[in-house]
Amino acid sequence: MSERAAPFYCPYCGDEDLRPGEQGHGAWECGACNRAFQLKFLGLLARGLQPDLTGGEPT
Numbered sequence: 684m685s686e687r688a689a690p691f692y693c694p695y696c697g698d699e700d701l702r703p704g705e706q707g708h709g710a711w712e713c714g715a716c717n718r719a720f721q722l723k724f725l726g727l728l729a730r731g732l733q734p735d736l737t738g739g740e741p742t
Contacts (some may be wrong), residue, residue, distance in 0.1 A: 689701070689711075690711060691720060693711075693713040693715065693716060693718065693720075694720060695713065695716055695718050695720070696713060696715050696716040696718075698713060698714075698715030700714035701713055701714070702714065704718060704719050704721070706715065706719065706721065707721075709721045709722045709723055717724045
């Protein structure tokens with residue numbers, strides 16, 4: 684198992700006071716807002732991301 688990059692900030696409050704959580708792989712705890720969250724890689728998109736040059740919604 685390879686080491687993954689740590690998140691830079693809490694997705695809820697934006698603070699940087701993060702520490703690994705006790706719930707397992709990908710779990711993090713924020714010391715500022717007292718929330719726990721988990722990051723999980725879902726997979727790659729089949730078509731990838733296409734740049735939207737028309738200014739509308741992605742297709």
